[in-house]
Amino acid sequence: MGIVLGPNRYGKAENRVVRIVRDTERHEIRDLNVSTSLRGDFAAAHTDGDQSQVLPTDTQKNTAFAWAKKHGISSPEDYALALGGRLLAATPVADGVTVKVEECAWDRIEVDGAGHDHAFVRRGGEVRTTTVDLTRDGAQVVSGLQDLVVLKSTGSEFKGFLRDEYTTLPDADDRILATAMRAEWRYVPGADAGSGRDWNATYDAVRALLLATFATTYSRALQETLYAMGRAVLEAHDEIAEISFAAPNKHHFLVDLAPFGLDNPGEVFIAADRPYGLIEATVTRGEER
Numbered sequence: 001m002g003i004v005l006g007p008n009r010y011g012k013a014e015n016r017v018v019r020i021v022r023d024t025e026r027h028e029i030r031d032l033n034v035s036t037s038l039r040g041d042f043a044a045a046h047t048d049g050d051q052s053q054v055l056p057t058d059t060q061k062n063t064a065f066a067w068a069k070k071h072g073i074s075s076p077e078d079y080a081l082a083l084g085g086r087l088l089a090a091t092p093v094a095d096g097v098t099v100k101v102e103e104c105a106w107d108r109i110e111v112d113g114a115g116h117d118h119a120f121v122r123r124g125g126e127v128r129t130t131t132v133d134l135t136r137d138g139a140q141v142v143s144g145l146q147d148l149v150v151l152k153s154t155g156s157e158f159k160g161f162l163r164d165e166y167t168t169l170p171d172a173d174d175r176i177l178a179t180a181m182r183a184e185w186r187y188v189p190g191a192d193a194g195s196g197r198d199w200n201a202t203y204d205a206v207r208a209l210l211l212a213t214f215a216t217t218y219s220r221a222l223q224e225t226l227y228a229m230g231r232a233v234l235e236a237h238d239e240i241a242e243i244s245f246a247a248p249n250k251h252h253f254l255v256d257l258a259p260f261g262l263d264n265p266g267e268v269f270i271a272a273d274r275p276y277g278l279i280e281a282t283v284t285r286g287e288e289r
């Protein structure tokens with residue numbers, strides 16, 4: 001019995017395509033995880049090292065981003081059909097293509113009862129936390145949240161930073177700012193170990209304040225945004241002594257579509273998962289500096 005090539009297919013998995021529609025002040029966001037896979041007669045690539053009929057996975061990736069601009073994303077289905085059609089057309093020996101799309105849902109951040117124009121919170125996934133430490137003298141309560149994923153599609157810059165011979169980052173006048181927030185706030189120890197407090201109401205109020213402050217504060221760095229959020233919480237809540245943040249800067253890189261004759265004025269981004277900046281800060285009560 002000889003050895004033969006069995007079923008095979010290939011493509012680029014998990015392209016993190018973020019498309020912002022910014023034709024008006026009220027931005028729209030579509031956030032997709034796109035995987036493509038071509039199948040057909042690709043035997044020569046396996047048995048003879050012949051790539052002449054192989055559309056590179058890198059090209060499939062570029063097409064996924066270019067189609068987010070060119071075709072747009074009115075729905076995952078419509079985008080996937082269009083992208084699949086293009087990949088089939090571009091690859092003569094392919095007889096099929098699978099385009100798998102996962103969409104992350106974003107809601108507008110609510111500010112004063114209305115959805116914000118360009119600040120969004122990812123649906124689902126966030127976790128409420130608390131750590132209570134009890135002694136005979138009383139209780140220490142630290143509450144918080146983690147994986148609260150927020151994004152603003154404008155109203156964020158990062159420039160004027162320290163440069164040395166290893167600095168390549170250009171100044172950014174208008175960038176996406178996104179983070180998966182972890183915040184923990186420590187309550188001032190209360191009478192009865194604070195048992196009379198409405199912990200749920202405070203949690204809801206702090207969460208709403210964090211979101212609204214993220215949405216409405218022009219950001220010159222994630223550091224400034226964290227400080228503004230912490231300040232807003234301490235100003236509004238005497239019962240909170242301090243608040244700490246750990247916030248990954250979830251980088252969204254503008255995709256260069258110029259090689260495909262497409263401009264990209266802040267519309268199509270690749271969402272990188274790592275590495276990420278990690279910004280940590282505590283905002284506390286004390287003497288003003």
Ligand SMILES: O=c1[nH]c(=O)c2[nH]c(=O)[nH]c2[nH]1
Pocket residue numbers: 158169220221222223249277
């Ligand atoms: O908000 C930011 N803070 C930083 O410290 C930093 N560093 C960096 O490369 N990008 C950013 N963005």
